[in-house]
Amino acid sequence: MRRSRYGWLRVVGIGVLLLWSLFPVYWALNTSLMTNAQAQSSPPSFFPTHFVFSNYEAIFGFGPSSASTAGGIGRALLNSSVESLGATVLTLVLATIGAYAFARLRFRFQGFLFYVVIATLTLPVYATLIPIYTILTKLGLVNTYVGIILVYTSGFLPLAMWIMYNMFQALPASIEEAASIDGATTLQIFRRIVLPIVRPGMAAAAIITFLFGWGQFIFPLVLGSTNSTEPLTVALSALSGRHVVPYTMINAAAIVAIAVPAVIVFFLNRYIVDGIVAGSVK
Amino acid sequence: MVAPLLVFIGALALYPTVLTAYGAFVHNDALDPPNHFTGFGNFQSVFSNSQVRQSFENTGLYVVFGVLLSVGLGIFFGLLLQRRFRGRGIVLALMVLPWALPGVVEGVIWSWIYDPTFGVLNSTLKSAHVISTYQLWVGTHQIESIFFISLVQVWQITPLAAILVLASLQAIPSELYEAANVDGATTWQQIKRITLPLIRPGLAIAVVEGLVMSLNIFDQVYVLNAGATTASSLMSETYQIAFGNLNFGQGYALSLLATVTTIALSLLAVKLIYRRVEF
Numbered sequence: 318m319r320r321s322r323y324g325w326l327r328v329v330g331i332g333v334l335l336l337w338s339l340f341p342v343y344w345a346l347n348t349s350l351m352t353n354a355q356a357q358s359s360p361p362s363f364f365p366t367h368f369v370f371s372n373y374e375a376i377f378g379f380g381p382s383s384a385s386t387a388g389g390i391g392r393a394l395l396n397s398s399v400e401s402l403g404a405t406v407l408t409l410v411l412a413t414i415g416a417y418a419f420a421r422l423r424f425r426f427q428g429f430l431f432y433v434v435i436a437t438l439t440l441p442v443y444a445t446l447i448p449i450y451t452i453l454t455k456l457g458l459v460n461t462y463v464g465i466i467l468v469y470t471s472g473f474l475p476l477a478m479w480i481m482y483n484m485f486q487a488l489p490a491s492i493e494e495a496a497s498i499d500g501a502t503t504l505q506i507f508r509r510i511v512l513p514i515v516r517p518g519m520a521a522a523a524i525i526t527f528l529f530g531w532g533q534f535i536f537p538l539v540l541g542s543t544n545s546t547e548p549l550t551v552a553l554s555a556l557s558g559r560h561v562v563p564y565t566m567i568n569a570a571a572i573v574a575i576a577v578p579a580v581i582v583f584f585l586n587r588y589i590v591d592g593i594v595a596g597s598v599k
Numbered sequence: 600m601v602a603p604l605l606v607f608i609g610a611l612a613l614y615p616t617v618l619t620a621y622g623a624f625v626h627n628d629a630l631d632p633p634n635h636f637t638g639f640g641n642f643q644s645v646f647s648n649s650q651v652r653q654s655f656e657n658t659g660l661y662v663v664f665g666v667l668l669s670v671g672l673g674i675f676f677g678l679l680l681q682r683r684f685r686g687r688g689i690v691l692a693l694m695v696l697p698w699a700l701p702g703v704v705e706g707v708i709w710s711w712i713y714d715p716t717f718g719v720l721n722s723t724l725k726s727a728h729v730i731s732t733y734q735l736w737v738g739t740h741q742i743e744s745i746f747f748i749s750l751v752q753v754w755q756i757t758p759l760a761a762i763l764v765l766a767s768l769q770a771i772p773s774e775l776y777e778a779a780n781v782d783g784a785t786t787w788q789q790i791k792r793i794t795l796p797l798i799r800p801g802l803a804i805a806v807v808e809g810l811v812m813s814l815n816i817f818d819q820v821y822v823l824n825a826g827a828t829t830a831s832s833l834m835s836e837t838y839q840i841a842f843g844n845l846n847f848g849q850g851y852a853l854s855l856l857a858t859v860t861t862i863a864l865s866l867l868a869v870k871l872i873y874r875r876v877e878f
Contacts, residue, residue: 327679327684330675330679331679331690334676334679334690334694335690335693335694337672337754338693338694338696338697338758339693339696341697341705341708341709341712341754342696342697342700342708344708344711344712344719345708345711348711356717357716357717359717359722360722360726361717361719361722411603411604411607412604414600414601414603414604415600415601415603415604415605417600418600418601419601422600424601430601430605433605433608433613434604434605434608437608437612437613439861439862439865440612440616440858441811441814441815441857441858441861441862442815442817442834443619443815443834443837443853443854443855443857443858443861444612444615444616444619444854444858445611445612445615445616445619446837446841446854447618447619447622447841447847447850447851447854448614448615448616448618448619448622449611449615450842451618451847452610452611452614452615467607467611468611470607470611471607471608471610471611471612472611472612474604474607474608475608475612478604528699531701532699532700532701532702532703532704533701534701534702534703534817534818534821535817535818535834535838539838539842549701549704550701550702550703550704550818551703553703553704553707554703554706554707554821554822557707557710557822558825564711564714564717567707567711568707568708568711571704571707571708574700574701574704575700575704575708578696578699578700578701579696579699579700581699582692582695582696582699583692586688586691586692586695589695589699590691590695590762593759593762593763594762594763594766
């Protein structure tokens with residue numbers, strides 16, 4: 318009875334939810350497929366009348382109008398990919414090994430060290446931004462992939478460790494004990510038994526880490542001043558700050574930066590939701 | 600086995616934090632060397648700077664808008680998705696999308712929506728007769744600018760709040776609603792008396808996440824507000840002082856204040872809202 322009376326309300330609500338969540342992305346896509354004149358028409362056209370790909374050609378450095386723009390989006394796309402993937406792999410390896418040790422081994426100062434790691438989850442960007450810049454400058458790691466990957470990894474490790482720790486905690490130790498009685502070594506147990514079981518947790522940690530890396534802005538803004546390491550976020554903000562670049566091209570560049578997370582969300586959304594819940598509710 | 604992890608966190612999280620805490624009390628200005636201990640000198644300088652004071656006020660507004668809107672919408676979306684229906688998985692996936700996008704990209708695509716001459720917000724509101732002339736949404740009025748920049752961040756963080764609320768909702772046993780139905784409780788009464796009290800743990804985390812994100816708001820401000828003080832945030836002001844004016848001492852002082860405030864407010868929020876819920 319309740320259901321039927323409020324059913325239409327839910328439909329309207331879901332409609333609002335979808336419009337709110339998708340319209341800005343749709344609008345950017347729509348704009349990116351128009352000529353500048355179409356994008357500035359009044360009233361605006363809510364669908365591209367004929368698809369124009371010149372904006373995409375221009376930001377990647379092809380086509381006639383590319384001369385006036387940076388054209389460096391291709392390089393930025395590469396930079397974003399290298400930095401996010403590098404940080405994801407490093408974070409995942411360190412977090413998985415560390416979490417397993419915290420969950421299964423017994424060592425001195427274990428409780429204290431665990432709380433130290435978890436406590437860094439609460440540190441805001443402010444706490445580390447300027448010192449990280451000075452440290453990396455001293456080490457000569459400014460404007461390098463290595464520098465950026467190290468900084469990302471240090472930032473994402475606590476959350477990934479926490480997600481993996483909860484996975485290992487939920488795994489009954491009796492499975493590993495049985496394998497141990499059968500003569501398997503610690504490494505064998507870890508690789509053959511534990512890792513396959515915690516794979517969903519690793520996927521969640523990896524996806525969330527990758528998305529965080531993809532979205533980073535203030536650290537790469539501070540840590541890089543050349544195109545050689547500039548990720549899409551920094552390139553895009555530079556593009557939109559130059560008022561000569563038409564909005565159709567800026568939106569095309571935005572769609573390039575949106576495409577990768579959008580594909581991940583669409584196909585791997587299950588892991589994201591699980592990871593967010595595992596990373597925060599406990 | 601934990602050594603590599605600890606080295607990373609020690610070298611690039613804890614050590615920098617210590618440097619920040621120490622640097623806040625050292626005069627460190629690239630344009631006025633040498634460095635020397637200055638006690639609370641940096642704090643006095645930043646507090647006497649009217650642009651910094653404005654950024655404090657602005658950040659307060661970012662936090663109010665950010666937390667209220669993201670948690671409010673998060674509860675609404677969570678309730679919408681509480682019961683199973685066909686296509687819920689797809690709706691959930693589409694809802695998560697804004698959370699996964701870079702803040703800068705969101706600032707860029709919304710700035711086109713807000714555009715004072717060609718923006719779809721202006722043209723839509725004008726044809727609906729809500730406004731009579733096109734508006735400059737961001738840049739002139741303080742509260743209006745902050746609201747519209749905050750809205751972009753709310754767009755990004757609402758999915759997180761909704762997921763946290765949804766996770767708490769799904770832990771509530773359906774018998775409670777069945778019993779309430781038998782007793783003739785209305786939907787609104789059920790939301791008020793059963794749902795809201797029982798999702799407090801999820802809400803607590805959503806509030807803290809919203810609080811931390813809005814206290815740290817930078818990307819959206821950087822793109823939408825450019826260098827103006829109208830809607831500057833604590834983070835954008837810190838960035839300006841440290842990397843624009845090259846006054847690291849004052850940058851450290853602001854960073855320390857912001858760090859302590861973030862942690863203190865987070866703890867307070869958890870203490871106020873969090874209740875252990877047992878079924």
